[in-house]
Amino acid sequence: MDDEGAVAPRVLDNKRDASKYRVLVEIAARQPAVSQGEIAEVLGVTSQAVSDYVRELVERGYVEKGGRGRYEVTKEGVDWLITRTDALSEFVSRVSEDVLGSVDVDAAIAIDPVSEDDEVGLTMRDGVLHATAEQAAETSTGGEASSDEETSATAVAVTGGVAGEAIGVTEFEGVVEYDPGVVTVIPVPVVTEEKPPSVEVVTERVNDEGFVAIAGTEAYALAMRAGIHPEIRFGTVDAVPQAALRGLDVLLLVSTDELSRHTTQLRESGVRYEVHDPVGDQP
Template structure:
């Protein structure tokens, strides 16, 4: 039997006959005891005669018991054979996902300088966006495309960890229109980060930010957008109606993004 752990293909993938034999036994197990060979043929795309030949082979191998009038049941030996082959398939697929597909995964980054295909570059995070730095970085990758400075470049074969700090989210509560009066609009500019983002959630929050003369960076999908920005290293001021705050802070907790709700003494 081929060793899937060692990188070889499982027995059921070595040739078409092995694969079809496995499929037929799976279909018998799914349909037993009343088994229609015609239905199996239609399902796996072979002739009824071929299914008949495979069923006879499985009976002779002791993997299937044959009863009368198209009744078949998978034996204990047949179940054990299915389990072993299925385990081999799962191990093989795990290797394909981690080693093969993982090694060809391509991401995009902004080139900080002109780069040619096949170059090793460093990976750095700036303004929440991944950048490819020919001068190096704490993490490295290999370019799979060429790009001029400022263009997107494809990178793969990642090694190391991109070094950046998670951002902090400050939440400015705004009362609903039927509650108390909103805070002074100047509080927005007082707490907005210099190099971060300004987000709003709710009409009252949008009105306050508009009166301050600022333009929000995030108006829609703010719970997801603010959490994502914080994860990518950006500081955010979230101006939110009070009843919208719990769903935002819940998302921030789920993503382990540092955050604080400003109290009235800070207004």
């Protein structure tokens, strides 16, 4: 794994990162004349804590210190704020979708036969919202319930359907509980670089229940040699983060000339990922 692996939104990693982010926001809002005492009051921390954060921001080159309490956010500091804010926006958007707090009608796959106005339980399967008929799930005898799993979120069906059909659901309550997936990235050298990793390196990492995505001609050629039929072949830079945020583990084969574009998108989307060195993994 490289030192950028398993990345989540940085400002949520720990309290110190979150506080440093908030201090930089306050400096940007108050510059050039900045009162550390006022920032401490807004954040609910001590002036000494703010002083420590400011010193670290100055050392990192995110803030430039002038005389008599004058501070200015540098270009690097602005870029850092933008990157972390974008990651937070993606994260908040995903959480909002998971909570299902709106009154909008959404689509779900019926696990059991569902009638209009039935209360249904909601689960996430293979990255897709599914609906379980609550009455069927609670019936232990005399029924044909196809699912007995417990659900932590419910909704009301606005359209009915048989098992396997898409139905409309609304009046959401609770949270659909599932863990976001992890993206395993295997860089594939472009044709002008070293030889591609062996087929065995790839096939050993393919999970029967995982998704495989490819990006680049060299990655496609390696997948075909390994007998792998990818679920995601086009638009991977956007599709892979969405698949992971919906709970799917993804194996991403990506040509090295496209690697940075994909890892940047994964970071900004708040997706955990691991980059493996295919040369080091050669059998």
